Amino acid sequence: MTDFNQSCPIPIADYPHILLAHGGGGRLMNQLIERMFRKAFDNPELNHCHDGACLDLPAQRIALTTDSYVVHPLFFPGGDIGSMAVYGTVNDLAMCGALPLYLTAGFIIEEGLPMETLWRVVQSMSHAAREAGVSVVTGDTKVVNHGKGDGLFINTAGVGVLKPGIEIGPRQIREGDAILLNGDIGSHGIAIMARREGLEFETALESDLANLSGLVQELMESHLPIHCMRDLTRGGLASALNEIASTADLTIEIHENQIPVKAAVRGACGLLGLDPLYVANEGRFIIILPEEDAEPCLSILQAHPLGAQAVRIGSVRKKGTAPVELVTPFGLHRILDLLSGEQLPRIC
């Protein structure tokens, strides 16, 4: 595990802030890469052939994914842009049923970013990568002029390997399938908004940001016939269900009173005029699988710290009037649509 108190390997007295030259291909960029990035992400593959990493995979079937992270602020209760850039991409690989192995890291830094801030983020990425069992094997550093960025954006792409026969995705879901959720929703988006808007709540709210790969590997090893998994990031539960149901050309029905939402999240959503069903999460996902496999799957989820509060929230039906229907606590059916506007900018 990375020691978070390690002092910054670039002398802060000489370079308190990132300069344009740190992205210019010369001596300062070389120092930044050699002293900071190579030190933090140390592994045998890192840039061995320099314009890229050469990797021997244990299989020929892979999952490939990418996400850019533009979260504001860079540090928030429960995480930061660095841990998010690792876990978010690792989770996307896990949702394909893959074992995450390798990440790339692309930094777009605004001129003037404190060097210490970059170092804190890089240490956090390094720690998260170790925790998730992945290696950052190649990267890129760009610096944009002051006022042409926002501190730091990070892109990660991920490669994971897939066992033969694994087919997980929206097109695999079937009428009658059960839908499970690994815990309460909305904490990530609300923790970010609260920090950004300077809101204080009685109960401290933390992001649910987590590495889901360990839990997903347990599910994969159970050989349960999982049809689809999806982490509930931007757009939250409602958007994920809409995308899956639309792709599958089926309808998903969920029950509002079965969806766990913390009281503090519910309260904050009321204050901010947000619907927790659309708020982003970074450690929550749904699993869609045959009805008869729902109970064994719930047992596996509930035995894991990241699924202790796992619940069944609904099922897949034949195509109805809308992709997603919400059954309210009063038994009314309401269409749960995609949002037209912007709910929460820059939460990931």
Added chain:
Amino acid sequence: MTDFNQSCPIPIADYPHILLAHGGGGRLMNQLIERMFRKAFDNPELNHCHDGACLDLPAQRIALTTDSYVVHPLFFPGGDIGSMAVYGTVNDLAMCGALPLYLTAGFIIEEGLPMETLWRVVQSMSHAAREAGVSVVTGDTKVVNHGKGDGLFINTAGVGVLKPGIEIGPRQIREGDAILLNGDIGSHGIAIMARREGLEFETALESDLANLSGLVQELMESHLPIHCMRDLTRGGLASALNEIASTADLTIEIHENQIPVKAAVRGACGLLGLDPLYVANEGRFIIILPEEDAEPCLSILQAHPLGAQAVRIGSVRKKGTAPVELVTPFGLHRILDLLSGEQLPRIC
């Protein structure tokens, strides 16, 4: 080939500019992805399993690379950020000796970017990907607030496959090796600077941006014992040679009068106070291989349009006082160091 005159698939009358909601995970983002990105990058793997692409590779040894593109302006003589985001990453894979197959695409868009601009870039990426024989199989779209970005940044990561036994990299170079260059240097950086600064030259200067993969595949098929290849992007020829020589713990000697530089580039460099040896290229690369294989390699290069002016520029020596020495036209030896400052910001 993509028809560059196709009209924008998002109605410009309704959405003349990118809104924050185009990155919000709701209806507008969905439309942008389905109508623009999926249409332009159409291929069977694209997001089939949604949180990532699932791919069957023809081999287990891969090259993995990433670059973020922050070039300013977005369009320049000879290219644009879209073609650059494809060719740049394809070229990095080629430099590892890999056959490029798949790309990811991460867009970080500034709120307010004209929709038509995004569409032009996406069409250019699509065209470049077809030309280079790669598929854009997964992506991500983020929108940042107006004033927190600079129009458009693009990250691409690339996956290519490597034949068994291929080991290309700085650590493979040996004393006595010859160093070849596929053409004249400096056009890319100068074309960008000229456009940015509003400079006019008698001769129109275009970026050398090109897909090097076809030429590199020919070299690979020749079975010449290539030790190292490197494209001469940020920091130019001088920085690439410095990085290679330092990694290999050897000295590289090059002859100034053997390095082709267009008169217009030389003139502009004089005006702007730049040294063409440090100016970025996007279609130039060096090949380092045993002395006795230099001539056959030059013949292959010179038979290809992207190597018509290929030359031998120097050789690898045992470690001397500096990683790179330049022999001037007068026979003097001068140390060619990494630059300490910033020469040309945001040229890639």
